[in-house]
């Protein structure tokens with residue numbers, strides 16, 4: 066088999082395409098493959114498929130292909146143009162690459178596989194591309210995937226916020242809690258951010274959303290209230306977020322009590338911060354004895370921690386009515402605790418009780434969304450800080466969008 070025939074097969078060409086020449090450039094370390102077509106070939110109009118004589122050719126273009134014989138391989142061709150009576154003069158669709166691509170389809174497919182398995186810097190190194198070159202492939206894959214996507218609606222959605230830079234420049238992440246994929250990314254964390262997601266949907270699509278799991282963040286609940294029918298039955302306040310507020314209140318009580326004790330020369334709470342963040346069942350074995358000891362020596366922090374632990378029992382109830390009764394008992398205990406940070410969170414929770422008790426109708430938590438959150442964090446760390454928010458969003462879509470990313474193979 067000669068080189069021309071070998072590369073004809075490697076590129077998956079069919080007639081009337083031919084490989085005209087293969088040039089090995091050992092000094093530069095690459096292989097150039099020149100593709101053309103047989104004389105008098107006819108080709109299809111890319112719009113209507115009509116079989117036409119060739120009009121002319123573009124100037125030569127090149128596409129990076131998969132390495133062959135361990136050398137970078139570049140395909141070169143002048144793209145034929147047809148003159149369609151209906152559609153005018155157009156370039157034909159070449160079988161080895163998508164329109165406007167800088168890479169062959171086989172290279173893009175391989176690059177997508179590599180990019181899915183390691184971070185962008187490492188992938189670029191493996192593929193022999195710049196960071197931006199790798200990003201270009203991700204961007205094209207995401208555009209392709211979003212165009213192919215049939216819906217951005219799910220029965221159970223989660224809404225959360227994510228910071229691009231620490232503490233500012235937020236964006237809103239909407240996810241499908243059943244599939245664990247991202248459905249939408251919108252700038253900011255305002256009511257208008259979530260409105261923009263709902264605005265992309267038909268009335269029927271909006272009605273098919275059964276529950277929206279979220280934190281006690283007013284702009285998001287305002288958006289659900291103004292966009293979805295029967296919103297009061299659909300907003301489910303997420304227990305992980307509520308637990309986080311309770312943990313913060315325990316931490317505040319600890320800081321206050323620690324200051325008081327230090328004033329008396331008592332260092333019982335010194336270095337204990339992380340112990341109080343544990344849930345009871347997660348306290349490491351080697352820390353249990355120490356934690357029990359401290360709990361018996363301090364009054365306020367130990368009570369705050371116990372109140373936080375007791376609230377977690379709420380979600381173990383099977384019936385909404387019993388959960389409500391339990392909450393009332395818990396609330397009267399929390400509110401009489403004389404611990405201001407705990408009382409403050411307890412009041413906030415009581416004000417949102419309807420959304421908390423909706424859990425018992427839908428039984429959903431944002432565990433799926435939490436998974437997405439931690440994966441978004443991992444993407445951010447792996448890219449060591451994206452230069453632009455758009456770049457960060459492309460990576461999120463690429464890894465978590467559940468999209469069909471591959472270019473078609475002919």
Ligand SMILES: [Zn+2]
Pocket residue numbers: 110111112113114115149150151152153
């Ligand atoms: Zn046509």
